[in-house]
Amino acid sequence: MKRIYNIFIIVLLLSVFTGCDKFLEEDPRDIISPLNYYQTDEEVMAGVNGLYNNWYDDQLFNNYGILRFYNWGTDEIEPSRAGTGGLAQLCMYNLYEDQQASSVTWRVLYKIIYDANVLIGQISNNDQISEAVKNQALGEALFNRAFAFYHLTNIFGDVPYYRENLPLDEIQFLGRHDKNNIRNEIVEDLQQAQDVLPDIYTGDDRGRASKWAAATLMVKINLIQQNWKAARDKAVEIINNSPHKLRENYKDVFDPLNEFHEENIFQIVYTKDINPQKFGNHFSPRLRDEPAKSKQRDDLEAALTEQGEVFDGTGLEVVMQDLRDKFPLDDLRRPMTICDNYLGFDLKFIYMPKYWALDFINSPRGNHGKDWVIFRLADVYLMAAEAENELNGPANAYQYINKVRERAYEPDKPLSGLSQQKFREAMYDERKWELAGEGHRKMDLIRWGILLDVVQKLENTTYPMAENIRPYHTLWPLPAEELMKNPTLLESDPTNNGYR
Incomplete structure (x- = not known):
């Protein structure tokens, strides 16, 4: 999906509903009422486009962004020279409450949630909107809201949680909600989204969340929750029923000239000269x-x-x-x-x-059009293998992991004859080889309960991760700025995730 900067409606929505700096200072409904705004299909879809625009923020999926949490501090990637400032602190597990990165990440994710709630609340019973657009907008808003809560619970653990169109003076003083309950409820939202979203998009709509993007996010959340059967069944549903297929050649998965191929399920779409990305730098x-x-x-x-x-x-x-x-x-x-x-x-x-x-002509510095792929089918195959092994052992799990390994070796090197524990350990490596640098590693290590063990065994690193890491480093602290505005956030956990 392309970002369209010259459409007045999107500019209006962004300036009114999704302003970042004054998000907690002004109530958008004092400026313009969403109830009076969402009167046409076009206005509703412009609101949906505004949700997606947030993901291009430098603190989410551009520049360093949210990948600082998911990629750094593991056994895959580290900054080559981050000095001793904020970037180095994130990598070497020298974290603190007033880091700007976590504060802005928190704020933008909650901006997505607020905007989604406004949109959902105002279109649900709006008879001026066509049923087709209402279903499309509802599905995409539910996905965007769930995706934001997915990241918030991964990064911060228990967080404020609401799914209604609440006034800002009420939102400002919400306490923390149990992350497990949040995850269980957003899985329900994602199933609702899957039920109404299309299989696939074409043209400029490519990059929107399809029913299979919603399904893949459900698999990820169910793995974190160790809901093995739900994760296995949903992963197999994607493999068997979706239009997505594995590419024959691993290199082709990352072909910048063919990014909308059959393996990619959901991606952040960048376009040179229009909405370029920077992480390629x-x-x-x-x-x-x-x-x-x-x-x-x-x-x-x-x-x-x-x-x-x-x-x-x-x-x-x-x-x-x-x-x-x-x-x-x-x-x-x-x-x-x-x-x-x-x-x-x-x-x-x-x-x-x-x-x-x-490519300095087609992809000059700071003006890259290469997409960031969030979900692809190989990940789903590996999640199916993991869930099946946890449920029943490896007998029926080989078919999924070996499907991914087929293109990794010539001749083939299928796995066989492993115990459940040995298969589990094989999964630790297979996901590393297949998905290196794609933003999955830290959450994998955390949900497997081996982050500390892996990091403490690292050698020849630029930063002293092994010496600094502590058990509480599986989460970031809630930002100091948010704690000052809302002391209620400390009531359920005065230690702020162990950082006090």
Whole structure:
């Protein structure tokens, strides 16, 4: 779905309903009433577009964004040079309440929830809206709201929770709600969304949440909740009934010229010159760092230029040595995950080519059109395998994990003959090899209960993660700014997730 900046209605919605800085200071209904605004199908869909626009915020899925929580502080990726400031603190588990990153992330996610509640509340019984648009808007609003609560509970644990169109003076003083109850209820919302959303989109509507995006988010939440049967059944439903298929070649999954392929289920859509993304800068090398032998820099630059490429990124997000050393050498996914030699030049850092943006004409620095994929089918296959193993052991789980491994090895190397525990351990690695850097690793390690163990065993890292990590670091602290505005947030947990 493209962001359309020249449509007055979207600008109006963003300025009125979703203002970030003054979100908790002004009641939008004092300016314009949503009840009077949502009078046509076009106005309703403009409101839905406004929900999606929030995900492009730098604190969510652009620049460093929300991936600082999901990617950093594990055994996959670390910043190559974050200094000693806020970025380094996030990576090395030296966290504190007044970090700007967590504060803005919190605020934008709650902005999505507020806007979704307004939209849902005002269209549900509005007979001026066509039934088709009402169902579409309801499904997308439910998905966006659930997706926001999914991230809030992952990052902060128990958080304020509401699903009604409440006045802001009431929202401001809500206490924390049990994260498990929140997750159970948003699964119900997602099922409602799945029931009304379409299978797939075409044209400029690509990038909206389909019924299968809602279903995939249900699988993820059910795995966190250890609802194994619900997770298995929903994953198998996606595999058997959705239009999504695995690509034959792992490299093709990340083809910037064919991003709307059959494996991708939900993605944040970026477009060069219209709504460009920046995270490609952080994964792409910068020439001033490379190659390992600096006297070869001119030769490397010439070789890059010859094929229309440039090392003009920041090279900030690099692969950890631990991942490089453990990644199987015969795994066909390795070249898209591990790069320490390019065009015959040994590199100083280890990079992840699946996210590179080296084309200086079609993907110049800070103006990348490559999408960020949130869900893809290979992840669903692996979640089906995990849930089935937890339910019944590995006998019927092999079919799902081996389907993913088929394209990873030539000849095939299917798994077999494992105990339930050994299969579980195989899952730990298989998800790492398949989904490295895609924003799943930390939550996997947390829900498996092995984050501390994995991080404490890391060696050769830039930052002292192993020394600093503590059990409470599975969550971020609630932001100090929010605690000052709403002391009620400390009533159920005066320690603020263990940070006090």
